[in-house]
Amino acid sequence: xxxxxxxxxxxxxxxxxxxxxxxxxxxxxxxxxxxxxxxxxxxxxxxxxxxxxxxxxxxxxxxxxxxxxxxxxxxxxxxxxxxxxxxxxxxxxxxxxxxxxxxxxxxxxxxxxxxxxxxxxxxxxxxxxxxxxxxxxxxxxxxxxxxxxxxxxxxxxxxxxxxxxxxxxxxxxxxxxxxxxxxxxxxxxxxxxxxxxxxxxxxxxxxxxxxxxxxxxxxxxxxxxxxxxxxxxxxxxxxxxxxxxxxxxxxxxxxxxxxxxxxxxxxxxxxxxxxxxxxxxxxxxxxxxxxxxxxxxxxxxxxxxxxxxxxxxxxxxxxxxxxxxxxxxxxxxxxxxxxxxxxxxxxxxxxxxxxxxxxxxxxxxxxxxxxxxxxxxxxxxxxxxxxxxxxxxxxxxxxxxxxxxxxxxxxxxxxxxxxxxxxxxxxxxxxxxxxxxxxxxxxxxxxxxxxxxxxxx
Ligand SMILES: *Cc1c(COP(=O)(O)O)cnc(C)c1O
Numbered sequence: 017x018x019x020x021x022x023x024x025x026x027x028x029x030x031x032x033x034x035x036x037x038x039x040x041x042x043x044x045x046x047x048x049x050x051x052x053x054x055x056x057x058x059x060x061x062x063x064x065x066x067x068x069x070x071x072x073x074x075x076x077x078x079x080x081x082x083x084x085x086x087x088x089x090x091x092x093x094x095x096x097x098x099x100x101x102x103x104x105x106x107x108x109x110x111x112x113x114x115x116x117x118x119x120x121x122x123x124x125x126x127x128x129x130x131x132x133x134x135x136x137x138x139x140x141x142x143x144x145x146x147x148x149x150x151x152x153x154x155x156x157x158x159x160x161x162x163x164x165x166x167x168x169x170x171x172x173x174x175x176x177x178x179x180x181x182x183x184x185x186x187x188x189x190x191x192x193x194x195x196x197x198x199x200x201x202x203x204x205x206x207x208x209x210x211x212x213x214x215x216x217x218x219x220x221x222x223x224x225x226x227x228x229x230x231x232x233x234x235x236x237x238x239x240x241x242x243x244x245x246x247x248x249x250x251x252x253x254x255x256x257x258x259x260x261x262x263x264x265x266x267x268x269x270x271x272x273x274x275x276x277x278x279x280x281x282x283x284x285x286x287x288x289x290x291x292x293x294x295x296x297x298x299x300x301x302x303x304x305x306x307x308x309x310x311x312x313x314x315x316x317x318x319x320x321x322x323x324x325x326x327x328x329x330x331x332x333x334x335x336x337x338x339x340x341x342x343x344x345x346x347x348x349x350x351x352x353x354x355x356x357x358x359x360x361x362x363x364x365x366x367x368x369x370x371x372x373x374x375x376x377x378x379x380x381x382x383x384x385x386x387x388x389x390x391x392x393x394x395x396x397x398x399x400x401x402x403x404x405x406x407x408x409x410x411x412x413x414x415x416x417x418x419x420x421x422x423x424x425x426x427x428x429x430x431x432x433x434x435x436x437x438x439x440x441x442x443x444x445x446x447x448x449x450x451x452x453x454x455x456x457x458x459x460x461x462x463x464x465x466x467x468x469x470x471x472x473x
Contacts, residue, residue, distance in 0.1 A: 359390015
């Protein structure tokens, strides 16, 4: 009797496998592991010896190169373009001044940033004043200096209407407009809504106030926008408002301000592909924005100036954080953990980005998936959740890439003080541009009620 009964294929249970950051993909893995021993020809080791660890390093060369390529993308496609540097992205004076030397105006979102721009020598009429929180005194100063006030809400508009009654100068204003650009959640908490006619309502009120001049229309649709197309929708909505203003009051709007929000080439946390491959380029954004405005139907003489307030895309690449390994340990589940002397206190963007970390010296070929922690006594102080890195030893130096945006403004003084910031100039000279904080930085601001001075333990 034949026993050749065919065996049934065995059922295999489906399973979910954890994605491993270090596995070989089409990009290979080795490229992640080139040591970064120098930044703009300066040895990382020397920077750490001279300025301590950790230390932020800014490349003047990269700022200028990035700015020029962004400007070129727009200027070659549109006749009138002006950038305004977003102070909150990085308001270290040396950084702002590089942008001003390149020709950027200032874009500020608070009174103290406004003050910084003035002190940096930016003429008042080249400052754009954004944000929902402007005091009466700040509004008066902005009118006096002929800065453009980007009105955020009706209460601010009413304040202005009251202020201009008694001011000698007219107020130069723009409104911030929010709108549906197909990217959700909508950023509708800033400015006046387009779809509900709120923006048009604000425009009408401004046009009826003799002491106010509506010079621009502004929007800032979000940040790290991965679809350039959203800017096309936004631009067409601002163009529509400009056309209607022309039709109703025969008034040409001087500028359309598309705000910031262009993605840098950082990799967002949880993103499958690296930022280098998926972030739109300046050319992509420029093409959508400029062709929308150019084709909208403005008469040649009415073509508005195109204003841009790009922040992170202009500065991220120019910033590095150099630091050192404090310790290695094994977690209870067997994973390797490396503890650095920098954490989320000074690297706020670690919450959003998978920052690339490179060893700053030669290393072994052995690598392992690991968690990279910061030095804080706080569980959320993780620089990388899971990254495949060569085995680093205590005292080894590392370089974190693309940290120029938001870290040097959102850093906090929790547990550790803020470190030195240096800038490498075009000739490769290193300049200290912000001193590290000391215990006095804290205590100078404090005072102690007399009855608390004495105690016995
Ligand atoms: C923050 C901000 C910017 C810069 O945004 P990025 O996303 O860094 O380009 C520009 N304009 C306004 C009004 C902002 O608040």
